[in-house]
Amino acid sequence: MEITLKVNGTERHLAVDVRTTLLDALREHLDLTGTKKGCDLGQCGACTVLMDGRRVLSCFTLAVAAQGAEVTTIEGLATEDGPLHPMQQAFLEQDAYQCGYCTPGQILSAIACVEEGHARTDDEIREYMSGNLCRCAAYPKIVAAIQQAKPQMERA
């Protein structure tokens, strides 16, 4: 079926099987492979994207049902020659990853975590980031990265 998705500010028209998840539409149809497929069953958070500013799991969202929403993926956070988003920069500086597979989901989840006001303490960050698993266990540095980016995001 023909659908229209609004991804990172651009309208994209694509033809998909009705069963296609938003995750597969992004990766396989729009070539936006920054969004990662981990478990594909809502348990790991690697596929986290923002829909109308809210963090959601793209593996549990049908592409056809994502029409009308503003979808933001990791590719939408910074332009090719512009500065990184403060959260991306903080993940770099804090070395908040090893293999990097969970990182796009972590970063989008972390941005939402700050914007929701759920990054007031380390404990609160851990609780509200519990939907993003990291098999390399970079958790302490992920918390540090969020703490670093938070004041910059609040100033911006």
Next chain:
Amino acid sequence: MRPFTYERPDATREALKAAAAHAAPPGEGRIRAPAHYLAGGTNLLDLMKIGVAHPSALINIGPLHTEHGRIEASVEGLALGALVRMAEAQEHPAILRDYPVIAQTLQLAANQQLRNMASLAGNVLQRTRCNYFRDPSWRACNKREPGTGCAALEGNNRHLAVLGVSDHCIAHYPGDFANALAALGADVSILALDGTARRIPFEELHRLPGDTPHVETALQPGELITGFHVPAGPWTRRSLYVKVRDRESFAFATASAAVALHIEAGEVREARIGLGGLAAKPWRAREAEAALRGRRLDEHTAQEAAEVAFCGAVTHSENGFKPELGRRTLVRALLQAAEMEA
């Protein structure tokens, strides 16, 4: 995932009409119903991907949020629209202040991504996490395929229920929020396919397994939940949820207790108790409530109430620890609630 047709009605009336076109015979379990309403999709898409649910039609009711997405607190109580997202209710000021147990059941469930997606009615209707139900490579599951038996009776049943079970099914109800609704004596509003509205006690929504574990709720095929109504009462402010689980966050309850207390002059006037992770359905422990009424709440009376709550417990090979864990969870919840300033 098997193919399905997709519809996106703009109004509730249209949704019911769409469902009527696919209506299943009454008494069929929802797993076998040809049409499913799709809201947040966090449980339905999961079940479709793992081959447990295979609807031939999905009716996306997400866009009906404008009709069924309201939270209204009044002197009579709290009205929650069926399509309110969990994350919208978990930090609502009136819920935090007057119904803390409801806020906590939501905050302690799943994770923020899932709570941003999941609707309250979808959350209430989530299916058991029993491994044998969720894995169709096991043939025996009376809930998934009526009459095939129950592999859990002598299998991996550590997480499964000890209250309300039958010889045909020991699956647990895994949710949190529903235990608060049961404890607080909520009602649920339902629309029938022909548009007729009815309102029933929330406790009557879920059914015990008995010998038909595939029929899980009182909903008839195509019926739509539109909202929940929690009556106000002097016990709702002194209320909380204690959830015990294998890891600290993003895990289902191994045992949980939703309690609300009205204490006056040092005496329990009214106690409301819901139990989670332990029972075949959202569980209200009425006998335990009665055991506390008119008494001081201390370790001794809390323990007595907890004994009463689990006197009918039935355990299996791996979940013999659950009645004791449930008792301790309930005692802790009662004593913590008694300490609250309300």
